[in-house]
Amino acid sequence: MTEQSDRTPTGKTPIATSSRATLRGRPMLYTEYARDQALLNTPSKRLWTALLVITMFAMPFLPFITRSGLSDMTRLMALAIGAIGLNLVTGYAGQVSLGHAFFVGIGAFTGAALGGSPTTNVVGYELDLLIWLPAAGLVAGLVGLILAPLAARVRGLYLAILTLGLVFIGEHIFKEMVFISGGQGVGRRGPSPSILGFELYVPHEILGIQFVREAPFFYFVLILLIVMGVLARNLARSKMGRAFAAVRDRDIAAEVMGVPLLQTKVVAFGISSFYGGVCGALLAVAFGQLTPENFGGLGGLLLSVQFLAIILIGGVATISGPIIGASFVVLMPRLVQAYAGSIPFVGSGSLLSVQQLEGILFGVLIVLFLVLEPRGLFGLWLRVRNYWKAWPFSY
Amino acid sequence: MELLTATLVRGVGIGSTYALIAVGFVIIYRATDVVNFAQPALMILGAYFTWFFVRGLGMPFVAGVLLAMIVMAAFAGLTERVALRPMVGEPPFAAAMVTVGVFFALLILSFRLIGTNVISMGDPWGVERIDFLGTRVAQVDLAMTVLSLTAIGLVGLFLTRSKVGLAMRATALDQETALAQGVNVGRMFGLSWAISGATAALAGMLIAARAGAVTPLDAFVALKALPVIILGGLDSIKGSVYAGILIGVAESLTRTYQPALAPGLGSNFDVIVPYLIMIVALMVRPYGFYGTPEVQRV
Numbered sequence: 001m002t003e004q005s006d007r008t009p010t011g012k013t014p015i016a017t018s019s020r021a022t023l024r025g026r027p028m029l030y031t032e033y034a035r036d037q038a039l040l041n042t043p044s045k046r047l048w049t050a051l052l053v054i055t056m057f058a059m060p061f062l063p064f065i066t067r068s069g070l071s072d073m074t075r076l077m078a079l080a081i082g083a084i085g086l087n088l089v090t091g092y093a094g095q096v097s098l099g100h101a102f103f104v105g106i107g108a109f110t111g112a113a114l115g116g117s118p119t120t121n122v123v124g125y126e127l128d129l130l131i132w133l134p135a136a137g138l139v140a141g142l143v144g145l146i147l148a149p150l151a152a153r154v155r156g157l158y159l160a161i162l163t164l165g166l167v168f169i170g171e172h173i174f175k176e177m178v179f180i181s182g183g184q185g186v187g188r189r190g191p192s193p194s195i196l197g198f199e200l201y202v203p204h205e206i207l208g209i210q211f212v213r214e215a216p217f218f219y220f221v222l223i224l225l226i227v228m229g230v231l232a233r234n235l236a237r238s239k240m241g242r243a244f245a246a247v248r249d250r251d252i253a254a255e256v257m258g259v260p261l262l263q264t265k266v267v268a269f270g271i272s273s274f275y276g277g278v279c280g281a282l283l284a285v286a287f288g289q290l291t292p293e294n295f296g297g298l299g300g301l302l303l304s305v306q307f308l309a310i311i312l313i314g315g316v317a318t319i320s321g322p323i324i325g326a327s328f329v330v331l332m333p334r335l336v337q338a339y340a341g342s343i344p345f346v347g348s349g350s351l352l353s354v355q356q357l358e359g360i361l362f363g364v365l366i367v368l369f370l371v372l373e374p375r376g377l378f379g380l381w382l383r384v385r386n387y388w389k390a391w392p393f394s395y
Numbered sequence: 396m397e398l399l400t401a402t403l404v405r406g407v408g409i410g411s412t413y414a415l416i417a418v419g420f421v422i423i424y425r426a427t428d429v430v431n432f433a434q435p436a437l438m439i440l441g442a443y444f445t446w447f448f449v450r451g452l453g454m455p456f457v458a459g460v461l462l463a464m465i466v467m468a469a470f471a472g473l474t475e476r477v478a479l480r481p482m483v484g485e486p487p488f489a490a491a492m493v494t495v496g497v498f499f500a501l502l503i504l505s506f507r508l509i510g511t512n513v514i515s516m517g518d519p520w521g522v523e524r525i526d527f528l529g530t531r532v533a534q535v536d537l538a539m540t541v542l543s544l545t546a547i548g549l550v551g552l553f554l555t556r557s558k559v560g561l562a563m564r565a566t567a568l569d570q571e572t573a574l575a576q577g578v579n580v581g582r583m584f585g586l587s588w589a590i591s592g593a594t595a596a597l598a599g600m601l602i603a604a605r606a607g608a609v610t611p612l613d614a615f616v617a618l619k620a621l622p623v624i625i626l627g628g629l630d631s632i633k634g635s636v637y638a639g640i641l642i643g644v645a646e647s648l649t650r651t652y653q654p655a656l657a658p659g660l661g662s663n664f665d666v667i668v669p670y671l672i673m674i675v676a677l678m679v680r681p682y683g684f685y686g687t688p689e690v691q692r693v
Binding site: 096150153154155156157158161162164165166168169171172175176252298305356359360363364366367370371374 | 430482485486488489491492493495496499500503615621622624625629660661662663664666667670671673674677678681682683689691
C-alpha cells in the first residue's frame with residue numbers, strides 16, 4: 001500500500017516514444033518507471049505542494065495565527081517527524097511498536113543535557129543546535145539499533161507488549177539518571193536552540209521584517225520536517241523501502257526472495273528511533289520543561305498511543321499521512337475546547353470533562369478509521385480524488 | 396531466614412494474584428484472539444462493588460465478594476455484547492483498540508463512582524499476622540495465594556470437566572468447526588468475558604485488601620499481568636500460573652534485597668523487574684513457556 005497504489009492500469013502501458021507532445025493532456029501516462037515513481041508525478045501534486053509550502057512559510061504573518069497557534073504548529077511538526085519515524089517501522093515494515101515514547105524520551109533528554117544550561121542538580125553543556133540535535137537522533141538511533149535484534153525475534157502482540165515494557169524500563173532509567181533528567185517529578189529545562197550564535201527562540205528583525213519569538217524556531221522545524229519527510233519518502237521508494245514492505249506483507253516470502261529479515265528489521269528500528277530522537281529533542285524545546293513522567297511509564301504509554309493514533313488516523317505506510325494525523329491530533333483538542341461550551345453534558349462539574357471528551361473522541365475515531373477506512377485520512381482523500389478523476393463515471 | 400520466608404510468602408501471594416488477572420486475559424484471548432486491555436478497569440470496578448456491597452450495604456464479606464463477582468461477570472458479558480461483538484471479523488488490532496477505548500470509558504466511570512470515597516474492602520484479614528512455617532507472615536498474603544489459586548483451579552475444572560467448558564475449548568480451537576458442531580460461538584465469547592469479569596473482581600478485591608484501599612489509578616497494577624501472559628504464553632492458563640508466581644516472587648525478592656545488595660540500580664527497581672524478566676525470557680522462547688508457536692503456512 002504505497003502512495004501510488006491507486007495507479008490506473010493505463011499508467012503502465014509501454015509505448016515507444018515519450019515526447020512531451022504525447023504526454024500533453026494525458027498526465028497519468030507514464031512511459032518510464034522512474035517517472036512513475038517520481039515524488040511529484042502529477043501537475044496538481046506539484047501545484048498543491050507548492051501552495052502548501054508557501055502557506056506554511058507565510059504562516060507567522062497570517063493575521064489569524066496567534067503566537068500560541070504558532071507554537072502549536074511547531075509542536076505539530078515535531079510530532080509529525082516522530083510519527084514519520086514510527087510509520088517507517090510500523091507502517092512500512094509492519095513491526096507494531098508501543099515503545100516509541102522511549103526513544104522520543106532519549107532524544108529529549110540527550111538534547112536537553114547537551115543543549116541546556118547546567119543547574120545545581122543537572123548537567124548542561126550549552127552546545128550548538130547543530131551538535132545537540134543530530135546527537136539526540138544518533139543516541140536514540142543507537143539505542144534502537146541495540147534493542148532491535150531483541151525485538152526482531154518476536155512478532156505481533158508479543159512485540160507490542162515487549163515494546164510496551166520499554167516504556168516502563170525507560171521511566172526507571174530516566175528517573176534514576178537525575179544528573180540528566182532532574183529526577184522524578186522535578187525535571188529540567190529543555191535545550192535552548194541557537195545555530196552558530198543565532199538564537200532561534202527570541203524575537204528578530206531581519207531586513208526590516210519583524211519576527212515574533214516563536215517564528216525562527218517554527219521555520220527551522222518546518223524546514224527540518226520537509227527535509228526529513230523527503231528523506232523518509234525516498235527511503236520508502238528505494239530498495240530498502242521495498243524490503244520493508246516485503247517483510248510486512250509476508251516475512252517468510254521476503255526471506256525466500258533474499259531479503260535479509262534481521263538486517264531489514266534492525267535498519268527499520270534504527271531509523272525509526274533516529275526520527276523519534278530528533279522529535280524528542282524538538283519537543284524538549286517546545287515543552288520548555290520536561291520531566292521523566294512525560295516520556296516514561298503512564299505518560300510514555302499515552303505518548304506512544306498518541307503516535308500510533310497519528311499514523312492510524314493519518315494513514316499507515318504514507319509520509320503525508322503522519323503530517324495530516326499530527327495536525328488532527330494537535331488541532332482537534334483546540335476545536336473541542338473552543339466549542340465545549342455548546343455541547344451538553346461537557347464542562348467542569350458535569351458528566352464529562354473536556355479532556356475526557358477528547359479521549360473518547362480519539363478512541364471512537366481510531367476505531368472508526370480501523371474498521372471503515374484503514375488507510376486513514378489519506379485514504380479518504382484518495383477516494384475523493386479518484387471520484388473526481390473518473391467523474392462523471394463511477395470508475 | 397525469617398525475612399526470606401516472609402518475602403517468599405508475599406511474592407507467592409502477589410504472584411498468584413497476577414496469575415489470576417492473567418487468566419482473565421488468557422481466557423478472552425483464547426476465545427476471541429483479542430488482548431483485553433479493559434481488564435484493569437474491570438478489576439477496579441470489581442473492588443468498587445465489593446466495597447459497595449460490604450461497607451455500603453453492610454452485607455457479610457463473603458456474600459459481598461461473591462455478589463460483586465456476579466455483578467462484574469454480568470457487566471463484562473454485557474460489555475462484550477455491546478462493544479466487542481460488532482468487531483467479530485474485523486482485524487484483531489481494531490478489536491484491541493476497542494478494548495483500549497472500553498478501558499478509558501470504564502476508568503472514567505470508576506472515577507465517577509469512587510469520587511472521594513476511600514475504597515477499603517472491610518476484609519477479615521486486615522494487617523493481622525499469623526505463624527506460618529515458624530515465621531510471622533501477613534494473613535492477606537496467604538489469603539491471596541489460596542483464593543487466587545482456588546479460583547484458577549475452579550476455572551480450570553470448569554474448562555476441562557463441564558460440557559460448556561468443552562464447548563469453550565472447542566471455540567478456542569476452531570470457531571467455524573465449533574459452530575458447525577452446534578456450539579453457540581457468540582455465547583461462548585460472552586461467557587469468556589463473564590469469567591474474566593468475575594476473576595478480575597476477585598483480583599481487584601485482593602489487591603485492594605493488600606494495599607488497604609484502592610483508587611482508579613491502581614488499575615495500572617494489572618498491567619503487570621501483561622509480562623505474565625507473555626512469559627507464560629498468551630494462550631496457556633498453566634503458563635500464567637507458573638509465570639505469575641515466578642514474577643511475583645522475583646519482584647518481592649528484589650524489593651527486599653536489592654536496596655541492600657545492589658543500590659546502584661536505583662529505588663523502586665522491583666517495579667521494572669517483571670518487564671526485564673519478560674524481555675530476557677522472550678529471547679529464549681519467543682512464544683513464552685507454554686504458548687503455542689504460530690504455525691506459518693508458506
